Each structure stands twice: as structure tokens, then as C-alpha cells.
Amino acid sequence: MARVLIVYESKYGQTQKIAQYIANKIRNTGIETDILEDHQKEIVGLAKYDGVIVGGAVYARGFPHKLQEWAHRHADVLNETTSAFFSVCLGILENTPKAKKEEREIVQGFFKKTGWCPQQWRIFAGGLKYSKYNWFIKNIMKRIAKQEGSDTDTARDYEYTNWQDVDEFVNDFLVALKTAPRHYEIPNRADTPSLGL
Structure with a gap:
């Protein structure tokens, strides 16, 4: 059976709400799903997951430092598994080409800094x-x-989150999870990569 991990950081609660919604949608399909906010400091073997979703909100034109550090630290494993990213930002409500371009650049800057290239990503309005x-x-x-x-x-x-957009994001992720082969196998060593946040 497939297993999915959702990692997020939420300052005011909307990113957490979206992450929990995504987790429940995936669990309802019968897929085992773990959810972890990075301040919990739990240690989990990342390599045992078939798919990973990461989410964070934009503050001051960037993402939380802890989330960026985590993605950078685990970029090699994330790039070898089915992965997706969601950004939560009020700026997306400003329906102008300039605003949309700026939001895309913030997300793409996150990927550049971390070295992680998820198969899909989406920007959701927050609250x-x-x-x-x-x-x-x-x-x-x-x-x-x-x-x-x-x-x-x-x-x-x-609250401005469009939950239909979130549903589409989850559906796209589930299709990718179902069709992609698992490239990263759990090493038979004591030093299995850990999800140290």
C-alpha cells in the first residue's frame, strides 16, 4: 500500500487547515497518510514514503526559513519520489499579471534555493x-x-481558499502517485535518511 507524507509550516492556521484537508482527502482513498508540522521535531524515515507534499505560506516575499531548510536538506530524496508543493498567499487574489508573476517567482525562488523540483505545485489563496x-x-x-x-x-x-482548486491539486497528485514508479528504495543501513525537522 502507498504511503504519503505531508509536511507544512503554518503561522496563522490557514496552511495547517489546507494541509489537514489534503491529508483527509488522501486518507479517504485508502492511502496511509502522515502529516507533520515542522515545529514538532519528529524523526521519521523519509525514504519509506511513496509521495510527499510540502506546504508553506508566503511572508514578506518568502517562505518560512525552517521549511526552506528542511526542503534543502531532503532535496535529493524529494527529487526521487512523487512530490508536490503548495503555497498559501493572499497576493494571488490580486488578479493582475504582475501580481501573478511575482507569486510564481517567489515559489520558483524557493525551488532554486532548495534544489528541489517537485512534479507539481500550486498557489492557493489564504485568509x-x-x-x-x-x-x-x-x-x-x-x-x-x-x-x-x-x-x-x-x-x-x-477565508479565501478555493477548495475546488485544492481538490484538483490532490487529484493530480494521486494520479502521479499511482502512475509513477518508486525510484527511491529504503536503504538496508542503520543510517536511513531521517525527517529531522
């Missing part, structure tokens, strides 16, 4: 989690939201 922001971040996000014509009532949170 405005005003209830989780401190005073400073809340005011910055409100100002940005106002400039973009988005929601500015800080008394509530807003």
Missing part, C-alpha cells in the same frame, strides 16, 4: 486571520487589505 494577529500585524494587514479592496473589518476572520 485574513485578524483574530490571530498582534496589534502591529493587524494594522499592516488591514492597510494592505484596504489597498487591494479586500475585507477590513478586524472583528472577524476571512
Whole structure:
């Protein structure tokens, strides 16, 4: 039976929500699926997974440093397995060619820095989690939201993720997982690569 790992980092909760949604969709097909947020510091043998999905949100035009370090450290194994990446970003809501180009460049920059080239990747809109922001971040996000014509009532949170897009991402991953041969076998050695986050 195939086994899938989902690794993510979430600061305000929307990336976590998307990762858990993806995990549940894959589990519902009968595939064993583990999910790990990198602050948990668990050690898991990465090579035993047939597929890996990694997700992170964009902050200040980049991804969390821990997530980038993890992907760089495991790039060789990730490149030998069925893998996918999802980015969570509010900027994708700005429906202009310039904004879309910038979002793509941020993701491609992540791949360049880590040396990992997943078979597929997607950008999802995130949310405005005003209830989780401190005073400073809340005011910055409100100002940005106002400039973009988005929601500015800080008394509530807003979610913009298109779950149909997430479903399509999962379906594409499952097709790739089913059709791709497994290239990376678990070494019969004590130093099996570990998922040290």
C-alpha cells in the first residue's frame, strides 16, 4: 500500500487547515497518510514514503526559513519520489499579471534555493486571520487589505481558499502517485535518511 507524507509550516492556521484537508482527502482513498508540522521535531524515515507534499505560506516575499531548510536538506530524496508543493498567499487574489508573476517567482525562488523540483505545485489563496494577529500585524494587514479592496473589518476572520482548486491539486497528485514508479528504495543501513525537522 502507498504511503504519503505531508509536511507544512503554518503561522496563522490557514496552511495547517489546507494541509489537514489534503491529508483527509488522501486518507479517504485508502492511502496511509502522515502529516507533520515542522515545529514538532519528529524523526521519521523519509525514504519509506511513496509521495510527499510540502506546504508553506508566503511572508514578506518568502517562505518560512525552517521549511526552506528542511526542503534543502531532503532535496535529493524529494527529487526521487512523487512530490508536490503548495503555497498559501493572499497576493494571488490580486488578479493582475504582475501580481501573478511575482507569486510564481517567489515559489520558483524557493525551488532554486532548495534544489528541489517537485512534479507539481500550486498557489492557493489564504485568509485574513485578524483574530490571530498582534496589534502591529493587524494594522499592516488591514492597510494592505484596504489597498487591494479586500475585507477590513478586524472583528472577524476571512477565508479565501478555493477548495475546488485544492481538490484538483490532490487529484493530480494521486494520479502521479499511482502512475509513477518508486525510484527511491529504503536503504538496508542503520543510517536511513531521517525527517529531522
